[in-house]
Amino acid sequence: MSEITNFRGQATSALGGSEMEAAVDRLISRVGERVRKARELRGLPRRVVSELSGVSPRYLAQLEAGEGNISIGLLKRVAVALDHRIEWLVGEDDPRTSEAMRVADLFSSSPADVRARVLELLTPEPPARMRGQRICLIGLRGAGKSTLGAALGARLGLPFIELNREIEEQAGMPVNEVMALYGQEGYRKLEAQAVSRITATHETLILAVAGGIVAEPDTYKTLLAQFHTIWLKASPEEHMRRVRAQGDTRPMAGNPEAMEQLKSILRSREALYDRAEAQLDTSGQPFEATLNALEALIHERGFLTGA
Known part of the structure; x- marks a missing residue:
């Protein structure tokens, strides 16, 4: 037979x-x-x-x-x-x-904090092993997540993924069109699905996420549990300078209060960013020096050992 x-x-x-x-x-x-x-x-x-x-x-x-x-x-x-x-x-x-x-x-159907406690009780593996060799860079726009992440991936021979590019591939349209068509709620749903998909399909990678993901409790808890998270810090002035250096003048265009708004966003998210497993201040540092410091931090903390 x-x-x-x-x-x-x-x-x-x-x-x-x-x-x-x-x-x-x-x-x-x-x-x-x-x-x-x-x-x-x-x-x-x-x-x-x-x-x-x-x-x-x-x-x-x-x-x-x-x-x-x-x-x-x-x-x-x-x-x-x-x-x-x-x-x-x-x-x-x-x-x-x-x-x-x-x-x-x-x-x-339980709240995120309840699910986290249940997983902690039922999971025989230590948190570091759950995170594997997945590294996630978080921080405000202009922190250097994309440029540092791409360079670090190339240096270490690891895949590099920008979460927004993954969302665009899933939706078949740019993020701004996703926001226009489906609103913030629709974008957040696609964002959560993209994180789950990447977690299921990658044991080793460098991931760069949008700055506001930390304000989405369930998705951020998933990142904290399944990735070694690193907060790339910078001063508000540095954030603004980098965004404008990329050719994007929108943060300042017709908005003299943009800097105060940026500082307010940073203050409101600081406690959330501070939950990351590690942090690196990139203010006033040359790119190569920051890249070296990021690589050293990853090796020192054993993020690529999966132990």
Whole structure:
């Protein structure tokens, strides 16, 4: 008998032919619903599940719609990609009535601080191991996250990702158009999904995020738990000078109070930025010296050991 067996191919049974077909249809529909639910709970788009499992996005879409006559071998790959036992996907008992699923539902609907405490209690690994070799640069615009992150990635041979570029790829449009079409709430949702996707697909990288991400509690908690976070600090004057040096005059255009507003934003976020695992003051420092200091900090703190 072939190692890969189609569900619908098992026609010999004590059940009649029509009853067997109906039972198989229910099984396929149940599997599709559970695959979709597992994927959504993890915040993974089909493209990522496809990359992890080797099953095409088109086939995954058919599977979730209850139209996929999937083989046992491929279903096992999907289960592994979603970090679920294959029995959970095919079992007849409604997983929503099981104790494990009840806990999962309670967890997903709990506040971020409760979820963080539960994870701390249930996770046998130390926080450093959870963060792997993922490094995230945070700070206000003009802190040097993109330029330093790209240079550091090139020097260390690590992937470098700008979160906004990932969001643009996901949305198929520039961030300013995302904001115009979907507003702040829509942008934040895409931002959270992008962080989850990057965490699931990268064990080692340098990530640069927008300055306001720290004001989104759930997403920031994910960053703090899953990444070694470094706050790139600078004075308000330095932030403004760097932004203008990049050719962007918007912060000052027609707004004489821009500097005071910038200082106010920095004050309001300072306590949030200070929750980062490490910080580096880049004020008044040449680029090469700052890059060297950033690399030294990462090695000194063991951020790339994954221990």
